[in-house]
Amino acid sequence: MEIAAFFGRFTLNRLQILGRSGIFLFVTIFQAFLSPLRIRRLIKEIEFIGSKSILIVFVTALFTGMVLGIQGYYSLSQFGAQAALGILVALSIIRELGPVLCALMVTGRAGSAIAAEIGIMKITDQFPALEMMAIDPLKYVISPKVIAGILCLPLLTAFFDLVGIFGGYLVGVKLLGVNEGAYWGKMLTALTLTDIYGGILKSLFFGLLIVWIASFMGFTAQPTTEGVSRATTNAVVLTSLSILIVDYLLTSLLL
Numbered sequence: 103m104e105i106a107a108f109f110g111r112f113t114l115n116r117l118q119i120l121g122r123s124g125i126f127l128f129v130t131i132f133q134a135f136l137s138p139l140r141i142r143r144l145i146k147e148i149e150f151i152g153s154k155s156i157l158i159v160f161v162t163a164l165f166t167g168m169v170l171g172i173q174g175y176y177s178l179s180q181f182g183a184q185a186a187l188g189i190l191v192a193l194s195i196i197r198e199l200g201p202v203l204c205a206l207m208v209t210g211r212a213g214s215a216i217a218a219e220i221g222i223m224k225i226t227d228q229f230p231a232l233e234m235m236a237i238d239p240l241k242y243v244i245s246p247k248v249i250a251g252i253l254c255l256p257l258l259t260a261f262f263d264l265v266g267i268f269g270g271y272l273v274g275v276k277l278l279g280v281n282e283g284a285y286w287g288k289m290l291t292a293l294t295l296t297d298i299y300g301g302i303l304k305s306l307f308f309g310l311l312i313v314w315i316a317s318f319m320g321f322t323a324q325p326t327t328e329g330v331s332r333a334t335t336n337a338v339v340l341t342s343l344s345i346l347i348v349d350y351l352l353t354s355l356l357l
Contacts, residue, residue: 122318122322123314123315123318126240126314126317126318126321127248127314127318129240130240130241130244130245130248130314130317131245131248131249133238133240133241133245134241134245134246134248134249136241140241140242140245140246143242143246144246144249144250146246147246147247147249147250147251148250148253148254150212150215150250151208151212151247151250151251151254151313152250152253152254152257152258154211154212155207155208155211155212155254155258156258156261158207158211159204159207159208159258159261159262159265160261160265162203162204162207162262163195163200163203163204163261163262163263163264163265163266163269164265164266164268164269165269166195166199166203166266166269167191167195167265167266167267167268167269167270167271167272167273168269168270168272168273170190170191170194170195170199170266170269170270171187171191171269171270171271171272171273171274171277171278172273172274172277172278174187174190174191174194174270174274175187175273175274175278175280178190184274184278184280185280185281185284185285185288186288187270187274187280187285188267188270188271188274188280188284188285188286188287188288188289189288189289189292191266191267191270191271191274191289192267192270192289192292192293193292193293193297195262195263195266195267195270196263196293196297196298196301197297197300197301197353198349198353199266200259200262200263200266200301200305201259201301201304201305201308201349202304202308202345202346202349203262204255204258204259204262204305204308205255205259205305205308205309205311205312205345206342206345208254208255208258208309208312209312209316209338209341209342209345210338212251212312212316213312213313213315213316213337213338213341214316214334214337214338216247216313216316216317216320216337217316217317217319217320217323217330217333217334217337217338218320218330218333218334219320220243220244220316220317220320220321220323221319221320221321221323221329221330221333221334222330223239223243223320224320224321224323224325225323225325225326225327225329225330229243244317244321247313247317248310248313248314248317250313251309251310251312251313251314252306252309252310252313253309254309255305255306255308255309255312256302256305256306256309258305259301259302259304259305260302263301267289271285271286296356300352300356303352303356304348304349304352307348307352308345308348308349311341311344311345311348312341312345315337315340315341315344316337316341319333319334319336319337319340320333320334320337
């Protein structure tokens with residue numbers, strides 16, 4: 103009976119947290135479109151989440167494409183199909199690796215910072231200070247982050263895809279001698295709009311997940327330095343796991 107009671111309490115607690123986080127997300131998105139619009143705050147968050155993530159996305163994409171190029175070349179050479187290297191690189195990156203790896207990099211860089219920032223604002227009583235000035239803290243602080251995450255991830259993913267394909271081109275064509283026309287020609291023939299839309303759709307969900315989970319974990323952190331540290335760690339871990347699970351679900355639906 104004690105074991106059953108433990109699992110019951112655990113399940114109810116998790117359902118309660120899930121419900122609170124759902125209400126948190128709904129209110130945040132709803133208030134983002136109410137007047138006054140925080141355009142400056144939105145631009146600032148786009149710069150933080152998007153512009154400042156370009157370097158790490160570029161490096162990750164370049165070397166991912168180069169690794170795919172060299173691994174794909176030696177795998178395809180066993181069947182005499184080196185000319186299909188462009189197809190392998192492009193489909194692997196656009197369908198899966200681009201959205202997932204880009205989201206994981208942004209989670210580690212921006213998601214952790216968002217959770218820590220909101221947690222610190224909470225323990226230093228900045229939210230009550232905003233309320234005393236008749237400013238809704240959800241609308242002022244969190245809504246711009248959520249909208250910026252949804253806008254930035256598709257753009258970063260598209261950038262990741264282009265750089266990754268170019269990385270595969272550098273290794274496959276320039277280093278290993280694959281025919282350049284075959285690399286680009288077969289790639290363009292094999293790619294469809296469904297592949298591109300699927301990757302963009304995934305990135306939209308991932309952008310929402312990153313900011314939603316990070317903001318909620320920071321907002322509900324215990325008002326201590328240890329609580330903020332734990333919330334930041336939990337935000338990164340939970341967001342990373344959620345990205346992988348949602349990626350599987352979306353892939354199952356899109357195929």
